Amino acid sequence: MIHFDQVSKRYDGGFEALSSVSFHIEPGEFVFLTGHSGAGKSTLLKLVTATEKPSSGQVRVDGQQLKSLNRREIAFYRRKLGIVHQDHQLLMNHSVYDNVAQPLFISGEHPGDVKRRVHAALDKVGLLNKEKFRPIQLSGGEQQRVGIARAVVKKPDVILADEPTGNLDPALSRDIMNLFAQFNDIGTTVLIASHDLGLIARLNYRVLSLKQGQMISSPFGTNGGTYG
Numbered sequence: 001m002i003h004f005d006q007v008s009k010r011y012d013g014g015f016e017a018l019s020s021v022s023f024h025i026e027p028g029e030f031v032f033l034t035g036h037s038g039a040g041k042s043t044l045l046k047l048v049t050a051t052e053k054p055s056s057g058q059v060r061v062d063g064q065q066l067k068s069l070n071r072r073e074i075a076f077y078r079r080k081l082g083i084v085h086q087d088h089q090l091l092m093n094h095s096v097y098d099n100v101a102q103p104l105f106i107s108g109e110h111p112g113d114v115k116r117r118v119h120a121a122l123d124k125v126g127l128l129n130k131e132k133f134r135p136i137q138l139s140g141g142e143q144q145r146v147g148i149a150r151a152v153v154k155k156p157d158v159i160l161a162d163e164p165t166g167n168l169d170p171a172l173s174r175d176i177m178n179l180f181a182q183f184n185d186i187g188t189t190v191l192i193a194s195h196d197l198g199l200i201a202r203l204n205y206r207v208l209s210l211k212q213g214q215m216i217s218s219p220f221g222t223n224g225g226t227y228g
């Protein structure tokens, strides 16, 4: 589903954030991406979302060579991705309902479908009773769940999450991971960047580890990895 072939990313200014990274993730896999701060995790995710382009090498997702896509094709490509940000990036002046509906409004869905799908997504994350609230009226964990509902409302093929449990306590972090596991159970490919080694160790998923821009463990295997 996600293929990196000898991918390097050098930012303007010359810093090489990723160096010749190769790995692949099969459809329906659940994979953690870990590494110290600055190791290149967010950069790797930005290459998958086509927010950044590789300086060299190839990124293919679901058979599509990302560097050959034009702006319109990138917007269309992103429809198959559900992206969860650490800081939620919610619209604070809008209701929970409107936040979750946002991707459907953007893609011009029929209003009847919007309501059905938003309610299904909110139900999945346990927030159906808070659809009229504004994000500011919710706890951090609830806000993160709104972000997840927004990411999954279009039934993406791939969920990408950058430190989705960064500010949450251990119990809430487990709840969030369980949610991702539920989406994975129905076939969604999941890639999560996380520092939380304790949480990762408790879950039996493949771990990709980056160290100073290099992939240092199990790029193709199925066992866990560490970084040090």
Ligand SMILES: Nc1ncnc2c1ncn2[C@@H]1O[C@H](COP(=O)(O)OP(=O)(O)OP(=O)(O)O)[C@@H](O)[C@H]1O
Binding pocket: 011, 012, 013, 015, 016, 017, 035, 036, 037, 038, 039, 040, 041, 042, 043, 044
């Ligand atoms: N737009 C940019 N321009 C220049 N350098 C950048 C840019 N974005 C990231 N970098 C650098 O690339 C390196 C990798 O950054 P990245 O955000 O991918 O790391 P990370 O592993 O996600 O770190 P963290 O866990 O702290 O979020 C860092 O040294 C960072 O300073």
